[in-house]
Amino acid sequence: MSPSLLEVDALRITAAGGKLVAVDGISFHVEAGEILAVVGESGSGKTATGRAVIGLLPPGLTCSGGAVRFKGEDLLTVSADRLRDLRGAAIGMVFQEPMVSLNPALTIGAQMEEGMALHTSLSKAEIRAACIAMLKRVQIRDPEQCLTAYPHEFSGGMRQRIMLASVMMLKPALLIADEPTTALDTLSQREILDLMVGLARHEGTAVLLITHNLGLVARYADRAIVMQRGRIVEQGGARALLSSPREAYTKALVDALPRRVPRTGSRPERASPVLEARGLQVHYQGRQRLFRRTPAVKAVDGVDLALYPGETVALVGGSGSGKTTLGRAMLRLVQPTGGQLFFRGKEVTQHRDEDYRRFRLSCQIVFQDPYSSLDPRQRIGSIVMEPLRHEPGLSPQQRRERVLKTFDDVGLPGFEERFPHQLSGGQRQRVAIARAIVRHPALVVADEPVSALDMTVQKQILTLFRKLQQERGFACLFVSHDLAAVEEIADRVVVMQHGKLVEEGDRDSIFDAPAHPYTQALLEAAPRLESVS
């Protein structure tokens, strides 16, 4: 048998002079032209592994043992010059954050040509032609103009295509893709990965796909490695691994994938809506340029939406569809510029009167990023206690009991004295949920509450949310681009595109028989496990 393209042998990566082990003696191999997924949660060492292969470990981490053989050559011992020759030409890398991985001061053309000029002996005109051909292949419209444009003129998805184009142009034998689509919405994710895998298959490039998303593994990878705390837990064919996992951790990961379960309990009856929007609009004025105004942005453009007690409505859409703005506008955290809002039948669109006050106090929000939604200077006990300031008739003792009870309910008993920075992402999101529910609200808007979290943590938070909702009966507007999570938690789904609702219906009817083309595209793009089994 001929040697593999890449052989990693007992690789060990340590930090802080060997005291902390990031990767603990892992071995695997990548054959030419195959797609190997490395799956794991944050802190599993998957990113460090990918970086070690290309010799770009972040400062502080060092390879302290083992070998990384690329075509028989040990990359850990070759000279820096040889490594530089290999980087780009033989091993390419696509990073996670397209917003920061392109140099904002250089044109796209300059950045694409850089690699070609370094590793090939083509003339300027030939390089240019190659760039244009490559941009066409990643479906960039008007590639000539793209070459003279700067990164800020493109969206995240477009930038990631450009990154992919400039990496694949050199026809590397191995491509390392580190969470290449985590920062993108589902539609762009699908497009980019289809392109990447298509190109790789066509050029015979092997891909090391580093990801936390098992759905992607199912769809794209030939083989997969599951990593946990720096060790390989399980490896094997991607499909076999997912459909019949052997190890407990892999099972837990697979179980953490959201899936549809039949709704238990009686459906809340449709008495009268808690909150209703009629023709709601949020238009942002265009920017004042030197002599003209740019056209107004219609973030929310005439939305009718009613939320009934106890139900979970998922608001779904790609980035830029206006779903986050709608979520904020429903709570008047963003002032609507048109239309009406009714809370329990009373209009609360404009004024700051008693009705508005009641509305404000009984509708709460959980934000996407648990790292910025908690005041770093407050202990979490005081964060959760704060909403009770506006609850009349509670003694300090009662407040304290209420807070302690809420901490119990969200699964953080005895955490009141900690500061947010002492908690993990999932724990912080629990605090944010506690803050939202401590006053027994009628409605909670959850703005992408799990998209910043690891898969198993996502699962826990969704379960918690469901449980709290059943216990306390609040309605929930669940804003998300992650259809898998929506499928698990929603009773009803509304789909939003360009500021308008394009489809609305029960969860099952939307997922089983989507009517609008945009909904179909979203569903089609969602990575799901069902495709395996």
Add this chain to the structure above:
Amino acid sequence: MPRIRLRANALIGSILVGATLLLAAASIVWTPRNPLAVALRQRLKPPSAEFWLGTDEVGRDVFSRIMTGAGTSVMVAGLAVLAAVLLGSLLGLVAGFLRGWVDRVLMGINDALLAFPGILLALGLMAVIGASQWGIILALGLAYAPTVARVVRGAVLSIREREFVEASRSIGNSEGYTMWRHVMPNTASPLIVLATSMFGWAILAESALSFLGLGVPPPAPTWGNMLAAARPYMESAIWLSLAPGLCIALTLLGVNLLGDALRDRLDPRSAER
């Protein structure tokens, strides 16, 4: 290792600042000699057992004058910084939180004031207010307030975009409460660092103004006017300039070390886990 160095810095800073404060406090009840008593026979004596730091050009005891001067300098600088922080934070908070035309007007005035070097501004103000202890506090306070306003406004602008500010609104807190409870405390770190270095500048500026004859009027001693008076005797009586000069330098060093340590201590994220 960094933590140990931090502790050492904090310790040295506290010792230096503590010594200055101790000198200042002690001077209220006791000095070795009367700092204002002129004794022409004893003029320009070098340091000795009798006069620990020698005597000046009219025979006053330098050590006693250093002690009294410490009190004046510390008080002037401390109150000036306090005035600047209060006024500047208020302006910066209001401008940063309200934005819009309030911000533009306040920051327009602020930028106009910032365009003058602080010491020049203080000089001009001193000329109007008149040379006195309170005049110098007011002048330095006004001269430093625009810098504080800038820093606080910048911090507020970045903090107000964080989601916890929106979260505070969403639970029904008023704008004023949100500003007071969530925005202001988070401006503390940059503000403390600025305030400590400003304390240093203020000691220096008070010395400079006194040196120019616009500070605390003689015969009351300050480190600055002692330095000024010592200038003609640099060659014959070096201790006259060395004593107040070293005092200023060491106090500044202490203040800066303490400021850094304080910042790290006050930020809960850098506190020990």
